[in-house]
Amino acid sequence: MTTPNTEATVNNYDKKIEQVVFDYGRPGEYPTDLYNYSGLARGIDGFAQVTDEQIARFHQQGYLVIHNAFTPAETQAALDGLLALISGENPDFKGIMYEKQAQGISLETLPVEQKQDYVRKFMWFVNYEGRLKALSEHPKLIDVLTRIMGEAPLLFQDMALLKPPKIGREKPWHQDHAYFNLPLETTVVGVWIALDEATPENGCMTIIPSTHKQGPVVHFQRRDWQICDTDVNNQGALAVPLKPGGCLLFHSLIHHGTPTNYSGQRRRAVQFHYRPSSAPQTSVEERLALFGEEGKDVTC
Numbered sequence: 234m235t236t237p238n239t240e241a242t243v244n245n246y247d248k249k250i251e252q253v254v255f256d257y258g259r260p261g262e263y264p265t266d267l268y269n270y271s272g273l274a275r276g277i278d279g280f281a282q283v284t285d286e287q288i289a290r291f292h293q294q295g296y297l298v299i300h301n302a303f304t305p306a307e308t309q310a311a312l313d314g315l316l317a318l319i320s321g322e323n324p325d326f327k328g329i330m331y332e333k334q335a336q337g338i339s340l341e342t343l344p345v346e347q348k349q350d351y352v353r354k355f356m357w358f359v360n361y362e363g364r365l366k367a368l369s370e371h372p373k374l375i376d377v378l379t380r381i382m383g384e385a386p387l388l389f390q391d392m393a394l395l396k397p398p399k400i401g402r403e404k405p406w407h408q409d410h411a412y413f414n415l416p417l418e419t420t421v422v423g424v425w426i427a428l429d430e431a432t433p434e435n436g437c438m439t440i441i442p443s444t445h446k447q448g449p450v451v452h453f454q455r456r457d458w459q460i461c462d463t464d465v466n467n468q469g470a471l472a473v474p475l476k477p478g479g480c481l482l483f484h485s486l487i488h489h490g491t492p493t494n495y496s497g498q499r500r501r502a503v504q505f506h507y508r509p510s511s512a513p514q515t516s517v518e519e520r521l522a523l524f525g526e527e528g529k530d531v532t533c
């Protein structure tokens with residue numbers, strides 16, 4: 234059995250990337266219609282508009298889009314924090330993964346403006362950067378998450394895919410729950426926050442509403458730990474364009490993915506995952522029995 238890609242794995246803060254690494258996913262061609270969408274996700278304006286009806290819609294459709302969730306100052310502070318970590322201001326922070334194209338480049342000699350355009354992923358940064366921690370603990374965000382979960386949320390994963398211009402590889406269709414050792418019935422919520430404008434051209438989120446109700450789908454180790462391209466039914470898919478400071482809250486079983494950034498525009502974002510504080514954990518074996526083990530007698 235292939236060890237599943239751990240793009241988003243890990244359930245606690247004991248684990249972190251220990252050294253500078255390069256993307257181990259396989260960049261590759263994918264069907265040109267894989268990220269086709271039939272509309273744009275509609276959203277509300279600001280946390281103040283999160284009514285009980287919006288919370289109910291999250292549970293029905295598996296997502297909630299909040300434009301202008303964070304102020305320009307809060308968004309800029311998060312971006313400044315990210316750039317401070319890329320520039321190496323905190324030598325203890327090692328959680329950066331570079332795009333494959335960065336291999337052979339003297340990354341340490343590059344100014345941060347250039348260096349950031351080779352970064353694929355950041356992980357486990359909140360404890361190294363106060364500005365990012367503040368974003369993850371934003372009282373208005375925590376309030377909405379508490380209302381969704383019915384109890385206090387616990388941050389258990391922080392990561393950022395930066396998807397640099399021209400080379401930012403896709404994140405194939407997947408369910409985040411396939412990476413988490415948590416019982417299926419746990420309401421796990423991902424929060425994806427745009428730091429740049431995210432568009433279909435530079436690789437914004439694409440989601441298939443209500444797919445969180447279909448339960449676990451087998452994932453395969455292909456270009457990534459992903460749903461097989463031929464198992465994706467993107468009829469009804471929605472693109473989720475966001476301006477900086479906008480965010481997408483999404484259920485961990487919803488099918489989602491992001492196309493390659495072929496544009497010349499940056500698409501920096503951060504993503505936090507929260508679970509109810511009281512949720513028990515399960516094991517890798519239990520997770521793979523539901524989502525994996527290279528397809529359990531099926532092909533991809």
Ligand SMILES: O=C(O)CCC(=O)C(=O)O
Nearest residue numbers: 241394404409490491502
């Ligand atoms: O930021 C992206 O491009 C996709 C992130 C995502 O879906 C994930 O890491 O689970």
